[in-house]
Amino acid sequence: MLFPFPLEYLIALLIAVAYDLAIGEPPALVHPVVGMGKLVSLWERIAPSKNPALQFIFGLSTLLISIGGLFALSWWGFSWLRTALPVPAIILEAYLLKSCFSLKMLGDSGLKIRQILSAKTLEEARFEMRDLVSRNTAQLSEPLIIAATIESVAENTTDSFVSPLMFFALFGVPGALAYRLANTFDSMIGYRGKYEYLGKAAARFDDLLNYLPARLTALLLIINARWYKGNRANAWRIALRDHNKTASPNAGWTMAAIAGAMKVQLEKSGHYTLGDGEKPVTLHNINQTVAALYFVAMEMVILFAMVATIFTIVMLS
Numbered sequence: 001m002l003f004p005f006p007l008e009y010l011i012a013l014l015i016a017v018a019y020d021l022a023i024g025e026p027p028a029l030v031h032p033v034v035g036m037g038k039l040v041s042l043w044e045r046i047a048p049s050k051n052p053a054l055q056f057i058f059g060l061s062t063l064l065i066s067i068g069g070l071f072a073l074s075w076w077g078f079s080w081l082r083t084a085l086p087v088p089a090i091i092l093e094a095y096l097l098k099s100c101f102s103l104k105m106l107g108d109s110g111l112k113i114r115q116i117l118s119a120k121t122l123e124e125a126r127f128e129m130r131d132l133v134s135r136n137t138a139q140l141s142e143p144l145i146i147a148a149t150i151e152s153v154a155e156n157t158t159d160s161f162v163s164p165l166m167f168f169a170l171f172g173v174p175g176a177l178a179y180r181l182a183n184t185f186d187s188m189i190g191y192r193g194k195y196e197y198l199g200k201a202a203a204r205f206d207d208l209l210n211y212l213p214a215r216l217t218a219l220l221l222i223i224n225a226r227w228y229k230g231n232r233a234n235a236w237r238i239a240l241r242d243h244n245k246t247a248s249p250n251a252g253w254t255m256a257a258i259a260g261a262m263k264v265q266l267e268k269s270g271h272y273t274l275g276d277g278e279k280p281v282t283l284h285n286i287n288q289t290v291a292a293l294y295f296v297a298m299e300m301v302i303l304f305a306m307v308a309t310i311f312t313i314v315m316l317s
Helices: 005-022 032-045 052-084 086-099 103-118 122-129 142-189 200-209 211-223 232-245 251-262 283-316
Strands: 266-268 272-274
Touching (some): 005 103, 005 142, 005 283, 032 052, 032 086, 032 142, 052 086, 052 142, 052 200, 103 122, 103 142, 103 283, 122 142, 142 200, 142 211, 142 251, 142 266, 142 283, 200 211, 211 251, 211 283, 232 272, 251 266, 251 272, 251 283
């Protein structure tokens, strides 16, 4: 091993974040998450379609086999690679870790919606929103599009950055990859409809994995409120009051925190309303939410660096 493992993890993280901010996503042909999507699609195609019990058992079995196999294989592979080829090991760690988070893409997606709305092209904004939210966007008004964009960026701050980083800190790249695969299962089959029972295990497992990261993200959104021109006290109050209004046990924390910080109301018609709406939602609120995303990411990296440095000093002393 070239470096103590905490220092190795830190170097890999810094390379991964630099890659993300400078370049963005790897090409689809060599993107590991694209491969994960193909794996889930394969399982879905051969899944039983009528019996709910068989669907659930099949969904649970494929989830455990896929995640367990990926974790075990990548753990063994990196254990060997660190000893045989330590420098390539760090480079590969950085690349795979980068594939597990999408900081720049998430921020750019929010700002793209803002740019489209500022040009007064509402139909185009509705079309672009389909990739950001799980709702019918065809009839959304401009305020509801802005609100949905804010919700999406705030919620995805957890699973697009904070969660992968936490599992990387705990279990290295195998942990980050396993988390991303679980999240991919949830995003592709964790829904109601024909395959509702097929995705139940994936949806519940994803909720479990994001339980602590979502609350940490909400806390950081609250702590950082002043830096993105929000109100810290109101963010705390609304997060505590409204976090349980969403169907997801996790999403409500981050969305309520950002709604409270900006004193706006976020609404999904027929499902929930978060915040008091002391101020109307505006395009500037999207800028604030993207700024909040980057502040949270920066603090997570700083926290990781501090912990890695302490562990490295202890290991070398």
